Amino acid sequence: MQTVVLAAGEGTRMRPLTARTPKPMLPVAGTPLVERCLEEAIAAGATSAVVVVGYEADVVREAIAARDWPIPVDTVEQAEQRGTADAVRTARPALDDAPFVVLNGDVLYDRASLAALYDADAAVGSYRVENPSAYGVLRVEDGRVLEVVEKPDDPPSDLVNTGAYVFPAAALSWLDVDESDRGELELTDVLQRACETTDVRSIPFDRWLDVGRPWELLAANEWTLAELDREVGGEVSDDAELRGDVVVENGATIEPGVVIEGPAYVSAGSHVGPNAYLRGATYLGPDTRVGHGVEVKNSVVMAGSAVPHLTYLGDSVLGTDVNLGAGTTVANLRHDGAPVELTVKGDRVSTGRRKFGIVCGDGVKTGINCTINAGVTLSADATVAPGETVLRDR
Structure with a gap:
């Protein structure tokens, strides 16, 4: 039809x-x-x-x-x-x-x-x-x-x-x-x-x-990744461990010490590790980088973005060409256990999710050792200073 x-x-x-x-x-x-x-x-x-x-x-x-x-x-x-x-x-x-x-x-x-x-x-x-x-x-x-x-x-x-x-x-x-x-x-x-x-x-x-809305893009990836079958075509170190349904496209590189718990998807041109941990319905777009000692959990990282060494990123969505400075820590849980809220068209709206981290527009850059609170949105090309704690959108 x-x-x-x-x-x-x-x-x-x-x-x-x-x-x-x-x-x-x-x-x-x-x-x-x-x-x-x-x-x-x-x-x-x-x-x-x-x-x-x-x-x-x-x-x-x-x-x-x-x-x-x-x-x-x-x-x-x-x-x-x-x-x-x-x-x-x-x-x-x-x-x-x-x-x-x-x-x-x-x-x-x-x-x-x-x-x-x-x-x-x-x-x-x-x-x-x-x-x-x-x-x-x-x-x-x-x-x-x-x-x-x-x-x-x-x-x-x-x-x-x-x-x-x-x-x-x-x-x-x-x-x-x-x-x-x-x-x-x-x-x-x-x-x-x-x-x-x-x-x-x-x-x-x-x-x-x-x-x-951004958390629904995260949910869409969770739905779709859960239906994928294991397919490994990239370069994976013998000292890396892929658990469950993991897709590694041709042209991707997985370094020694990396652990990936599926469902997860690593696109062509991406580089993960060494000693990184990916878990919980994570999608890495083309030409992304995840560095040493990084944990990425249940997140979408779009093309050209980098999550370098000693960083935690959970339940978040990063646009293209984002760079998180070393030691960036993302909160994804409210102390009161209530659903995390996010700004949509100027209003704070419940995501309905107990765990949700941040949303970064294209080109965002964070300095080293910064902390970003759950439910924060960073607009395209926004910057975060080294050591800064971010509690509000910018």
Whole structure:
């Protein structure tokens, strides 16, 4: 089935990680979010795909064009981000007059559930959550979706909209919707019309993750790394120990004394050790460095970043070209045991995680022997002085 993948947004909730990198290109176990979405769509039954790009469009377009896809994959540009209905409308000239699937390119869907969606004539993916008021909520009777309500105070159910749809061909003419109260052209208005005219089925998803904020990128890597099989292609010292499912790409180097407890992923060009310890769903991007006496736990370290000697990094996300000075220590646990909070679009928000460290934008540099508190965000190119204790964002 023809498929539209939405990948035009700026990703402001993911700042500072998206200050220079478009959110669709953020890595999930070695594969950018949007490419992973395409892979899952193809496995589920997509026969062609149109990716709608916008923010940093050339970066996304070039990455997609560089892959040899088994189906036709094209890109179209949404010049102004006016909403999801407008994004699909941008793709409309590239679609045939036939049913079509729409997926959000920054979401993880489990493959079996996505395949069930592709088998439907008209459908929306649904997922049960504890706090449905934060989402678009579906009212469902006997498997049929009757209504979608955006962020209601009194939710009609605990089933939320996963952003995965099968629309009938007629929906191509329904995309010219009015602006919502948020000033956007919403695809949920198209869904509501489909519910009123068509038997739209609710397809329950066993797993689903909206990757909108930094700790959700960490969760996305945890999910995906847990599904990897062991594959060692790089140069690994006989005195290093790889435990469990560890991927070491060709061109990576693992020095003597290194212990890596899977699941973990070490990308090409990376250098680990000697005497380093990696554990707990850790992803090292291309050309990263982890030095002597370093412990990296359950973290994402993006391309070109360095975690040199005598440093602890836990439950954190580092952007590209970050350099942590020797002896940098990251806290990842509050003394009161409450979930760590992080700043999202100016507000402190609970991550829902008992353990969470820091978020560093691209180009951050810390001095030697500094300490950074749990839940601190460092903006792109921020610096930390030697010996400094950082308790607030900068």
